[in-house]
Amino acid sequence: MVDNVNAPSRRSYGQFCGLARALDVVGDRWNLLIVRELLPGPLRYGELKASLPGVASNLLAERLRTMEETGVVERALGGAGVLYGLTRWGAELKEPMEALGRWGVPLLAEGRGDDEFRPRWLTLALPAILHGRTATPAVEVGFDVEGLLIVLRIDEDGPSARIGDENRPDTVLVADAETVVGLVAGALTVDQAIDAGELRGDPAPLRQAFA
Amino acid sequence: MVDNVNAPSRRSYGQFCGLARALDVVGDRWNLLIVRELLPGPLRYGELKASLPGVASNLLAERLRTMEETGVVERALGGAGVLYGLTRWGAELKEPMEALGRWGVPLLAEGRGDDEFRPRWLTLALPAILHGRTATPAVEVGFDVEGLLIVLRIDEDGPSARIGDENRPDTVLVADAETVVGLVAGALTVDQAIDAGELRGDPAPLRQAFA
DNA sequence: CCGCATCCTCATGGATACTG
DNA sequence: CAGTATCCATGAGGATGCGG
Numbered sequence: 013m014v015d016n017v018n019a020p021s022r023r024s025y026g027q028f029c030g031l032a033r034a035l036d037v038v039g040d041r042w043n044l045l046i047v048r049e050l051l052p053g054p055l056r057y058g059e060l061k062a063s064l065p066g067v068a069s070n071l072l073a074e075r076l077r078t079m080e081e082t083g084v085v086e087r088a089l090g091g092a093g094v095l096y097g098l099t100r101w102g103a104e105l106k107e108p109m110e111a112l113g114r115w116g117v118p119l120l121a122e123g124r125g126d127d128e129f130r131p132r133w134l135t136l137a138l139p140a141i142l143h144g145r146t147a148t149p150a151v152e153v154g155f156d157v158e159g160l161l162i163v164l165r166i167d168e169d170g171p172s173a174r175i176g177d178e179n180r181p182d183t184v185l186v187a188d189a190e191t192v193v194g195l196v197a198g199a200l201t202v203d204q205a206i207d208a209g210e211l212r213g214d215p216a217p218l219r220q221a222f223a
Numbered sequence: 224m225v226d227n228v229n230a231p232s233r234r235s236y237g238q239f240c241g242l243a244r245a246l247d248v249v250g251d252r253w254n255l256l257i258v259r260e261l262l263p264g265p266l267r268y269g270e271l272k273a274s275l276p277g278v279a280s281n282l283l284a285e286r287l288r289t290m291e292e293t294g295v296v297e298r299a300l301g302g303a304g305v306l307y308g309l310t311r312w313g314a315e316l317k318e319p320m321e322a323l324g325r326w327g328v329p330l331l332a333e334g335r336g337d338d339e340f341r342p343r344w345l346t347l348a349l350p351a352i353l354h355g356r357t358a359t360p361a362v363e364v365g366f367d368v369e370g371l372l373i374v375l376r377i378d379e380d381g382p383s384a385r386i387g388d389e390n391r392p393d394t395v396l397v398a399d400a401e402t403v404v405g406l407v408a409g410a411l412t413v414d415q416a417i418d419a420g421e422l423r424g425d426p427a428p429l430r431q432a433f434a
Numbered sequence: 435c436c437g438c439a440t441c442c443t444c445a446t447g448g449a450t451a452c453t454g
Numbered sequence: 455c456a457g458t459a460t461c462c463a464t465g466a467g468g469a470t471g472c473g474g
Binding site for chain 2: 435436447
Binding site: 025026027028029030031032033034035036037039041044045048065066101104105107108109111112113114115116117118119120124125126127128129133136137140141189190 | 247248
């Protein structure tokens with residue numbers, strides 16, 4: 013190995029500007045997508061790699077290292093090995109990422125095509141699309157996409173989503189990614205979405221949320 | 224020239240996700256900084272280059288071309304030549320960029336150092352820092368930084384900023400970038416900021432905004 | 435001049451093999 | 455399984471050229 017002093021490079025914009033300095037930290041390729049994977053909760057290296065189709069393992073390792081140095085990511089020793097999670101500051105990227113994802117929603121209209129998809133990504137996308145919506149009383153519906161349960165909740169504080177636990181909502185719609193996004197984005201009606209999928213439980217919450 | 228068919232490359236993440244598709248469009252290096260320059264209003268190529276220290280001329284040209292193709296940027300024929308501006312959709316990047324800039328504010332705490340600075344950048348940074356703040360009646364103060372007047376306004380809709388026109392506010396603080404950012408971010412008191420700069424006009428609005 | 439296009443060099447990204 | 459090491463393709467940066 014050559015005396016590779018400054019291996020994890022550092023191509024800074026060199027600008028006294030909050031946006032530019034933020035991009036110095038998370039602007040490199042793959043960085044924000046790594047953060048997206050970690051937002052719902054810590055993952056192991058192998059899970060991260062599987063969730064990020066196309067990322068090279070050396071890049072993933074290097075990005076995790078530099079984001080740990082900059083205070084965005086932290087390692088923890090989970091029972092089975094190393095767990096990568098977000099620091100408190102790193103988790104605050106949720107807001108700008110949701111905003112950017114919302115800006116990109118029109119780009120989803122052209123459909124999935126041959127693109128990759130992981131149900132986990134819906135925990136960022138669904139609240140982003142529904143941003144600003146509130147509901148009282150709260151509504152909770154589940155979406156079973158490719159076998160993973162995503163629980164969407166809308167209450168007086170706005171929308172939020174999580175990966176489903178034992179706590180299953182009354183209503184679960186089993187459907188594919190395009191159907192779920194189409195329904196939430198308003199491109200599909202509730203009836204069209206139910207026709208395209210399989211409804212388990214009570215349709216009322218679904219209609220209440222997306223009438 | 225080789226038969227360079229797909230010259231403006233297109234390294235897509237290939238993911239069905241609003242964030243990933245947004246990054247396909249504006250995630251390449253310099254793209255968001257170009258948009259930042261255009262947010263306060265259209266600029267010419269030379270002005271853009273001067274406002275973005277370090278950008279290579281071929282990169283700037285290529286980025287402008289691809290962002291025009293993707294519908295973020297549009298050319299207009301101003302009297303003196305070509306003007307680059309944002310489309311309506313491109314201007315909607317303001318919200319995610321402010322959010323990301325706000326996330327990066329802690330990185331400004333270490334000071335300017337040898338970094339470049341353009342007063343124009345404050346029109347994004349100041350509202351980002353003050354996000355959520357309202358004031359009734361509205362307050363308007365000016366900051367004269369390196370000869371450019373930045374007008375900050377806080378009203379019931381929140382903070383906004385523009386490049387100063389004939390419409391000068393009652394209060395103008397002449398100071399450097401670090402002082403202005405320190406004052407707005409709360410790291411400096413009004414008195415400290417006035418001591419560090421030169422106050423023109425009535426100090427009352429300044430105290431009302433940053434008491 | 436201004437608005438780019440070309441050229442050249444080197445840093446960075448991507449794919450894959452490899453190792454503790 | 456969790457990363458490193460290696461090799462090649464590509465993109466960034468900087469200087470310069472050139473037509474309008």
